Amino acid sequence: MNIIEIKDLSFLYSEEEGLVLRDINLNIEKGEWVAILGHNGSGKSTLSKLIVGLLEKKSGSIIVNEKELCVGNEYEIRESISIVFQNPDNQFVGATVKDDIAFGLENQLLTREEMIKRIDYYSKKVNMHGFLNKEPHNLSGGEKQRVAIAGALAMDTEIIILDEATSMLDPRGKSEVIETIKSLQDGDKTIITITHELSEAVLCDRVIVLNKGRIVLDGAPKEVFKERELIVEAGLDILPTLKVLDKLEEENIDNDKLKEILWELSLTM
Numbered sequence: 688m689n690i691i692e693i694k695d696l697s698f699l700y701s702e703e704e705g706l707v708l709r710d711i712n713l714n715i716e717k718g719e720w721v722a723i724l725g726h727n728g729s730g731k732s733t734l735s736k737l738i739v740g741l742l743e744k745k746s747g748s749i750i751v752n753e754k755e756l757c758v759g760n761e762y763e764i765r766e767s768i769s770i771v772f773q774n775p776d777n778q779f780v781g782a783t784v785k786d787d788i789a790f791g792l793e794n795q796l797l798t799r800e801e802m803i804k805r806i807d808y809y810s811k812k813v814n815m816h817g818f819l820n821k822e823p824h825n826l827s828g829g830e831k832q833r834v835a836i837a838g839a840l841a842m843d844t845e846i847i848i849l850d851e852a853t854s855m856l857d858p859r860g861k862s863e864v865i866e867t868i869k870s871l872q873d874g875d876k877t878i879i880t881i882t883h884e885l886s887e888a889v890l891c892d893r894v895i896v897l898n899k900g901r902i903v904l905d906g907a908p909k910e911v912f913k914e915r916e917l918i919v920e921a922g923l924d925i926l927p928t929l930k931v932l933d934k935l936e937e938e939n940i941d942n943d944k945l946k947e948i949l950w951e952l953s954l955t956m
């Protein structure tokens with residue numbers, strides 16, 4: 688079942704600047720983990736804001752959970768989606784970390800016990816349990832991102848969108864959070880990870896590459912990463928291991944075993 692169906696979607700902020708998204712066609716299946724990759728300004732955040740109804744499309748349609756998104760039903764649509772925005776400073780509303788995570792849960796009519804259980808569980812998952820009584824604005828960038836992720840996960844929605852949500856985490860923190868997300872996906876959640884780093888897309892089921900508001904690649908990481916020209920054209924950095932692979936080919940070094948190892952490494956980074 689497609690949990691998200693996007694048909695011929697186009698969008699612009701202003702006539703002078705022109706289209707920011709062009710003819711986007713994208714179906715996402717329930718339980719899929721999709722990475723949306725693209726360079727700065729390619730339209731990734733715009734696409735995510737359209738999906739949650741924060742922006743109004745110019746043409747085309749967006750269907751979430753079999754309901755077409757239109758003016759007036761954004762709130763209903765948002766019951767099944769949680770989103771972590773790109774800039775963690777723009778999403779804190781609570782006086783403490785705990786209040787902040789709780790705030791997102793307030794519309795869900797949970798019992799107090801259930802609310803506390805979720806706050807505890809997800810703050811531990813992102814290693815922020817010791818920070819529950821701290822003021823969000825005093826946290827470091829990476830800590831803010833961890834809290835924002837905990838808040839989104841605690842909502843327990845069917846779809847989770849993470850817009851560069853781990854950009855300020857160090858490599859180990861990133862892997863830990865990615866592992867947490869992966870474990871949730873195994874429990875049937877649909878996850879959209881927005882990033883410009885190929886290494887973050889390696890574990891996903893599917894990678895979509897955006898270039899200037901158009902989808903230029905769509906497939907399993909293994910297939911998409913082979914399209915090195917299109918990836919470079921889209922302004923993205925190919926993985927270091929694949930750069931070595933290219934160099935071997937350029938230099939006519941034929942070592943199949945080495946090539947196989949480099950390829951395997953690329954898909955497990």
Ligand SMILES: Nc1ncnc2c1ncn2[C@@H]1O[C@H](COP(=O)(O)OP(=O)(O)OP(=O)(O)O)[C@@H](O)[C@H]1O
Nearest residue numbers: 700707725726727728729730731732733734773883
């Ligand atoms: N509120 C806005 N008003 C006008 N133009 C905007 C607005 N937000 C974004 N844009 C423009 O739309 C284009 C796409 O922006 P968007 O934020 O979706 O890109 P992105 O792929 O998320 O980039 P990044 O990797 O930097 O986050 C850019 O050219 C940007 O300048």
Ligand SMILES: [Mg+2]
Nearest residue numbers: 731732733773
């Ligand atoms: Mg963005």
